[in-house]
Amino acid sequence: MNIAQENVVADEKWVGMMRAAMAGDEAVYRRLLEEIGRSVRGMARGAFSRARVGDADVEDVVQETLLAIHLKRHTWDGGLRLAPWVGAIARHKIIDAMRRRGARRFEPIEDFEAVLAAPEAEDPHARSDAERLIEHLAPRQRDIVRSISLEGQSITATAARLSMSEGAVRVALHRALKSLAEIWRSASQ
Amino acid sequence: MNTSRFIETLAADPQPRGMGMGGKFWIAIGLGALLSAVLFATLVGPRADVDEAMHSLWFDMKFVDALLLALPSALLCWRLMRPDARPGSLAVLLVAPFLLLAVAVLIEMSSVPAAQWGAKMIGSNALHCLKVIPALAIAPLAAMIFAMRSGAPAYPVLTGALAGAAAAGIAATLYASNCPDDSPLFVASWYPLATLIVVAAGAIAGDRLLRW
Numbered sequence: 001m002n003i004a005q006e007n008v009v010a011d012e013k014w015v016g017m018m019r020a021a022m023a024g025d026e027a028v029y030r031r032l033l034e035e036i037g038r039s040v041r042g043m044a045r046g047a048f049s050r051a052r053v054g055d056a057d058v059e060d061v062v063q064e065t066l067l068a069i070h071l072k073r074h075t076w077d078g079g080l081r082l083a084p085w086v087g088a089i090a091r092h093k094i095i096d097a098m099r100r101r102g103a104r105r106f107e108p109i110e111d112f113e114a115v116l117a118a119p120e121a122e123d124p125h126a127r128s129d130a131e132r133l134i135e136h137l138a139p140r141q142r143d144i145v146r147s148i149s150l151e152g153q154s155i156t157a158t159a160a161r162l163s164m165s166e167g168a169v170r171v172a173l174h175r176a177l178k179s180l181a182e183i184w185r186s187a188s189q
Numbered sequence: 190m191n192t193s194r195f196i197e198t199l200a201a202d203p204q205p206r207g208m209g210m211g212g213k214f215w216i217a218i219g220l221g222a223l224l225s226a227v228l229f230a231t232l233v234g235p236r237a238d239v240d241e242a243m244h245s246l247w248f249d250m251k252f253v254d255a256l257l258l259a260l261p262s263a264l265l266c267w268r269l270m271r272p273d274a275r276p277g278s279l280a281v282l283l284v285a286p287f288l289l290l291a292v293a294v295l296i297e298m299s300s301v302p303a304a305q306w307g308a309k310m311i312g313s314n315a316l317h318c319l320k321v322i323p324a325l326a327i328a329p330l331a332a333m334i335f336a337m338r339s340g341a342p343a344y345p346v347l348t349g350a351l352a353g354a355a356a357a358g359i360a361a362t363l364y365a366s367n368c369p370d371d372s373p374l375f376v377a378s379w380y381p382l383a384t385l386i387v388v389a390a391g392a393i394a395g396d397r398l399l400r401w
Contacts, residue, residue: 021203030200037192063195068401070199072341074210075271088273088343092401122192130190149190149198170202177198181401 007083007113014082022073033066038119039112040065040090045120047094047109053101059128060184065093067181087112096185133183141176144169210339214267217336221329222359229325235366242371250293251365251376257286258384259358262351266333269348270340283354287381293373301372312370315379321367322383323390325360326353330387334394341401349395350388357387 014032021029041062048055068089076085091109134145140162147158159169208216242248261282268274301309333352342348361380370376 022205024204026200026203029203030196033196033199034193037196059192062192063190066192066196066199068341072272072401074205074207074339075341077271080273085271085273089341092272092341092343124191126191128190128192128195130195145198148201149194152194152197155201170206173198173202174206185400 004113007116008081010116011081011083014086015078018073018076018082019078033069035119036069036086037062037066038121039115040086041122042115042118042120043087043090043110043112044094044097046115047098051098053098057097057128059122059126060130061094061097062122063128063130064097064181064184065090067177067184068093071177071181083113083116129184129187130180133180133187136183137176137179141172141179144172145176145180148173210270210336211267213336213339214270214333217332218263218329218355218359221332221356224328224332225325225360226363228328229363229367233321233364233367236369239366245371247293247297247371247373247376248365250289250373251368251371251380252362254286254289254293254376254380255358255361255365257289257358258283259355259362261285262355262358263333266337266348266351266355269342269344269351270337272341272343274343286358290373290377290381294377297373301374306374309370309372309374310378312372312375312379314369315375318364318368318370318379319383319386321364322357322360322380323386325363326356326387326390329359330356330391330394334391334398337399340399342395342399345395345399345401346392347395349399350392352395353388353391354384356391357384360387 014035017028017032021032041058044058044061044065045055048058069086072089076082090112094109131150134142134149137145143162144158147153147161148155153161155166155169155173158164159166162169164172236242261279265276265279265283268279269276297309298306330352333356334349337348337352340348361384
């Protein structure tokens, strides 16, 4: 199998995973985001090194991209492949990040399809700004995001603890993540 | 925060809710156009001889031309809300209203003596055209930009500008029945100028509101 064929096979798997995720399967969604994250990391590292900006904050770009994928998942046309869509979002976020870091040189960014075969694992010591940025959220939103992300609580548990309905927690979480994306975008401008 | 932790937060809520992006967009366009139509009917209204005018070719061409602008622009907007979208061959259709107008101008110039060209071009209420078209475009443009905020356009400025073109097309379709000047010389001089104002507004709105 050549690379193009391998990518088509990999993509069929991703398409299936995304469909299952959008139908409500949390475990599959988590696995899909992990896999996408590894490919985006490879793409971001390559782009940063070619533009000669340090890659100390590469996890920020990976997480910003994953957040955008999550918030914009309804813009994926279910009848099309997933990788080109993910690649377009990653490219958008990487260019944005490089611009904010004052990169002057814009070497062409590697095609996402090219990095699919070379995923990169997370550096266990790397941290993103997310934790610091969450502080800027409204108190109730901050509470919910912290409960789910840092304490690893489920939506159900969080809802019970805050005496809210699960639906209300979902809505608040969605709004919180939207605000977080905004804060992230304007943080280092 | 490390990325695995971060993913936990996203994975907690896998299912997207609410209306799809396409549905939102077309409802927004429809509501915006409806609001403008009501505004037009109550504040401006068609011209007095509209029944008679409907039989004239140049009067009818104004509607065709305005719709030829509105339709492909709106379709392109809808497509460009996706991050991986390419304008594609639809973009070629944007030439259509200008091509039609150019042909109409040439026909008009060959049938009207040169001495009258100036008067035909200036018409009787050019300024009115420049005011009414942008005013009627506000509602559809605002509605479209609002709906498109749930999209992820790779080209926010271009997408905003196209929303402006679609809104101007809708506004011009309404205004055409009021505008007393039917000569293609008039239409070609003022309608594109009015459209340009709305396109610029759309581009600015896109730059400010459609980034993600």
